[in-house]
Amino acid sequence: MSTAHLWTDEEAATNSRVAAVFADIRATRKSDFINNFWRALANQPDLLERTWNTIKQVMIAPSALDPLTKEMIYIAVSSANNCGYCIHSHTAAARAKGMTEAQHAELNAILALASQTNSIATTLQIPIDPVFLIE
Amino acid sequence: MSTAHLWTDEEAATNSRVAAVFADIRATRKSDFINNFWRALANQPDLLERTWNTIKQVMIAPSALDPLTKEMIYIAVSSANNCGYCIHSHTAAARAKGMTEAQHAELNAILALASQTNSIATTLQIPIDPVFLIE
Amino acid sequence: MSTAHLWTDEEAATNSRVAAVFADIRATRKSDFINNFWRALANQPDLLERTWNTIKQVMIAPSALDPLTKEMIYIAVSSANNCGYCIHSHTAAARAKGMTEAQHAELNAILALASQTNSIATTLQIPIDPVFLIE
Amino acid sequence: MSTAHLWTDEEAATNSRVAAVFADIRATRKSDFINNFWRALANQPDLLERTWNTIKQVMIAPSALDPLTKEMIYIAVSSANNCGYCIHSHTAAARAKGMTEAQHAELNAILALASQTNSIATTLQIPIDPVFLIE
Amino acid sequence: MSTAHLWTDEEAATNSRVAAVFADIRATRKSDFINNFWRALANQPDLLERTWNTIKQVMIAPSALDPLTKEMIYIAVSSANNCGYCIHSHTAAARAKGMTEAQHAELNAILALASQTNSIATTLQIPIDPVFLIE
Amino acid sequence: MSTAHLWTDEEAATNSRVAAVFADIRATRKSDFINNFWRALANQPDLLERTWNTIKQVMIAPSALDPLTKEMIYIAVSSANNCGYCIHSHTAAARAKGMTEAQHAELNAILALASQTNSIATTLQIPIDPVFLIE
Numbered sequence: 001m002s003t004a005h006l007w008t009d010e011e012a013a014t015n016s017r018v019a020a021v022f023a024d025i026r027a028t029r030k031s032d033f034i035n036n037f038w039r040a041l042a043n044q045p046d047l048l049e050r051t052w053n054t055i056k057q058v059m060i061a062p063s064a065l066d067p068l069t070k071e072m073i074y075i076a077v078s079s080a081n082n083c084g085y086c087i088h089s090h091t092a093a094a095r096a097k098g099m100t101e102a103q104h105a106e107l108n109a110i111l112a113l114a115s116q117t118n119s120i121a122t123t124l125q126i127p128i129d130p131v132f133l134i135e
Numbered sequence: 136m137s138t139a140h141l142w143t144d145e146e147a148a149t150n151s152r153v154a155a156v157f158a159d160i161r162a163t164r165k166s167d168f169i170n171n172f173w174r175a176l177a178n179q180p181d182l183l184e185r186t187w188n189t190i191k192q193v194m195i196a197p198s199a200l201d202p203l204t205k206e207m208i209y210i211a212v213s214s215a216n217n218c219g220y221c222i223h224s225h226t227a228a229a230r231a232k233g234m235t236e237a238q239h240a241e242l243n244a245i246l247a248l249a250s251q252t253n254s255i256a257t258t259l260q261i262p263i264d265p266v267f268l269i270e
Numbered sequence: 271m272s273t274a275h276l277w278t279d280e281e282a283a284t285n286s287r288v289a290a291v292f293a294d295i296r297a298t299r300k301s302d303f304i305n306n307f308w309r310a311l312a313n314q315p316d317l318l319e320r321t322w323n324t325i326k327q328v329m330i331a332p333s334a335l336d337p338l339t340k341e342m343i344y345i346a347v348s349s350a351n352n353c354g355y356c357i358h359s360h361t362a363a364a365r366a367k368g369m370t371e372a373q374h375a376e377l378n379a380i381l382a383l384a385s386q387t388n389s390i391a392t393t394l395q396i397p398i399d400p401v402f403l404i405e
Numbered sequence: 406m407s408t409a410h411l412w413t414d415e416e417a418a419t420n421s422r423v424a425a426v427f428a429d430i431r432a433t434r435k436s437d438f439i440n441n442f443w444r445a446l447a448n449q450p451d452l453l454e455r456t457w458n459t460i461k462q463v464m465i466a467p468s469a470l471d472p473l474t475k476e477m478i479y480i481a482v483s484s485a486n487n488c489g490y491c492i493h494s495h496t497a498a499a500r501a502k503g504m505t506e507a508q509h510a511e512l513n514a515i516l517a518l519a520s521q522t523n524s525i526a527t528t529l530q531i532p533i534d535p536v537f538l539i540e
Numbered sequence: 541m542s543t544a545h546l547w548t549d550e551e552a553a554t555n556s557r558v559a560a561v562f563a564d565i566r567a568t569r570k571s572d573f574i575n576n577f578w579r580a581l582a583n584q585p586d587l588l589e590r591t592w593n594t595i596k597q598v599m600i601a602p603s604a605l606d607p608l609t610k611e612m613i614y615i616a617v618s619s620a621n622n623c624g625y626c627i628h629s630h631t632a633a634a635r636a637k638g639m640t641e642a643q644h645a646e647l648n649a650i651l652a653l654a655s656q657t658n659s660i661a662t663t664l665q666i667p668i669d670p671v672f673l674i675e
Numbered sequence: 676m677s678t679a680h681l682w683t684d685e686e687a688a689t690n691s692r693v694a695a696v697f698a699d700i701r702a703t704r705k706s707d708f709i710n711n712f713w714r715a716l717a718n719q720p721d722l723l724e725r726t727w728n729t730i731k732q733v734m735i736a737p738s739a740l741d742p743l744t745k746e747m748i749y750i751a752v753s754s755a756n757n758c759g760y761c762i763h764s765h766t767a768a769a770r771a772k773g774m775t776e777a778q779h780a781e782l783n784a785i786l787a788l789a790s791q792t793n794s795i796a797t798t799l800q801i802p803i804d805p806v807f808l809i810e
Binding site for chain 5: 677678679681708710711712715716722726729730733734738739740744745747748749751752753754755756758759760761763764766767775777778780781782784785786788789790791792793795796797798799800801802803804806807808
Binding site: 138178179181182212216218 | 378
């Protein structure tokens with residue numbers, strides 16, 4: 001069901017770069033669970049390190065947006081890109097960060113509405129109003 | 136530049152349903168400006184009314200998410216769907232609702248990151264961890 | 271505005287394969303007009319011939335679907351794929367084949383609705399009902 | 406396999422708005438079967454009502470396009486948007502409305518052709534012919 | 541799991557056009573294995589023949605690009621279009637043509653990077669530098 | 676035409692991080708030209724640095740794939756994602772790295788073919804052959 005091997009913990013222990021990222025994921029998340037995304041990325045230590053470091057900078061470090069808002073934006077992109085894995089993992093992450101059923105319902109409603117108006121603007125090839133352009 | 140006629144205010148005045156929606160947009164937004172999206176939709180009063188009513192329910196009525204968060208989610212979908220018109224109009228709307236440059240920068244960073252991990256999960260066809268499935 | 275050269279009629283006359291396709295397009299459509307799509311494809315006579323032959327087989331030859339229905343399906347795909355060139359050219363073609371304003375409006379409404387329910391089914395990762403599966 | 410709970414008939418009976426929509430679906434379709442799409446939407450009565458009402462207006466009410474044409478356009482969008490659930494449910498619906506194997510084959514051929522020419526126009530960034538622009 | 545019947549070898553033997561394509565696939569690939577893609581296309585002999593002939597011309601005939609490069613480009617498109625079937629089949633094909641784990645890893649890294657910069661250019665609606673335009 | 680300000684060289688000189696990246700781009704590419712992508716990213720020094728560093732690691736450092744192959748894969752993704760800016764800039768880059776007209780034509784033919792078979796596999800929801808699955 002995958003085009004890349006998923007690394008077990010035993011295999012990860014044999015590669016110091018993979019082992020270090022797995023350890024950091026566990027420490028950062030305060031959980032022993034490593035999801036398949038990282039087990040698949042273990043085949044590419046460069047991409048594994050780069051992706052995890054970016055996740056930490058963008059999604060975990062304190063910033064101008066709160067953690068739950070960031071997860072909901074992540075779900076929005078994943079849904080529009082039709083990434084089933086990502087929708088499942090980030091919906092779980094959003095719930096873990098406090099997303100209520102009402103918020104999930106509203107997110108779903110916004111995605112449905114935006115998809116609809118995106119389609120209309122594209123089908124009708126509506127020209128951008130000059131007032132929306134930045135100087 | 137469009138596959139549908141854009142209605143002027145003079146034309147809108149000749150159709151009571153279109154005129155009513157345009158008036159409600161102006162009253163709701165407290166602005167005389169009607170952007171091209173609505174001028175193109177005026178060709179279809181049914182869709183015009185339905186879309187504007189949904190916008191009011193989902194994006195404007197008080198709800199479980201604040202207005203700025205909703206606009207940023209809208210931008211996320213519009214970017215992933217590659218709708219230039221929608222990106223321009225909702226980025227302007229988000230700025231009008233207080234989106235700072237730091238928040239826009241962060242939104243951009245999340246969209247870039249999610250697109251990247253979406254691509255990885257899809258290329259590697261990573262199987263969904265059972266723990267992410269809802270019972 | 272293009273990443274390939276657009277062939278003029280003078281240039282087309284210098285290549286017998288391109289000249290033959292251009293002549294067949296003109297004869298089939300009973301019009302002297304050759305749109306940019308074919309002028310760009312002229313750089314690749316193989317692809318030019320293959321594409322034009324397929325257009326003739328699928329879109330022009332008498333078949334189980336009428337010509338206007340076929341054009342509206344073409345617009346639907348082009349809109350969902352966000353191909354501005356294709357939306358413009360096939361909307362023009364559909365109008366030339368008799369698409370009324372009411373039909374265009376309805377097509378737009380269906381595309382908007384389908385985009386919306388596609389988004390919902392994807393965001394919620396709704397499992398396929400067994401009854402929909404073919405044996 | 407879903408990120409939202411699927412409502413059983415017993416659960417639907419406990420919410421008057423959900424129960425009313427389910428009853429209307431059954432009456433309109435003259436069938437006791439409620440597919441998973443609606444069972445997932447039951448978590449959001451607002452979206453459930455809005456979506457069902459739009460389906461009735463756009464897909465079921467008599468209009469400028471016949472019901473089978475509408476279903477085939479729906480499949481076209483769902484395929485281009487890669488919504489597996491929607492492809493399955495609307496292919497079943499199209500068959501129920503009389504789509505023959507020959508028509509399904511032709512639909513598939515048009516989607517394949519449009520995807521191909523969409524790709525060409527995008528890769529070559531072909532400029533829109535002025536004649537395609539509406540005044 | 542499919543919206544079209546998958547033809548068995550016994551069924552293929554009953555249709556001379558399908559039988560001929562299946563025989564040519566086996567002879568060309570020097571393998572008895574016919575994958576599901578062709579078994580599904582067997583319902584449409586026209587599309588079956590056209591698609592197989594194009595595959596032979598574009599992917600198999602000697603050309604300006606080597607066979608492995610062509611398969612990796614095919615995976616790139618299939619991943620961006622989110623076609624699980626195509627990602628699986630063309631990753632297998634690329635491996636059969638010699639794609640190493642290092643090359644697969646690098647392909648994955650390029651797809652991830654391109655998806656990221658595509659998202660950035662789209663979110664920011666960056667104008668095309670005049671120097672990139674062809675005369 | 677953009678939703679973010681494009682930094683001039685004068686503005687870049689006022690921010691040491693932006694100035695450093697611009698200088699590195701110029702030194703690496705042995706050209707004074709900085710394209711708009713980087714001028715737009717200058718608003719976000721974090722993302723600017725991260726993106727440029729990844730470009731250097733993935734696209735410029737010697738690796739298992741040659742530079743031209745990498746650019747063609749980049750174009751493939753950009754076309755499937757419909758990023759006009761990216762198609763223009765990476766087609767120019769591929770030409771600068773030696774892409775011939777024959778190779779560009781072939782790339783276009785592969786993208787057209789893959790888009791077509793992606794569409795077929797999706798419309799018919801063809802099940803993955805077990806032999807394609809990795810253990």
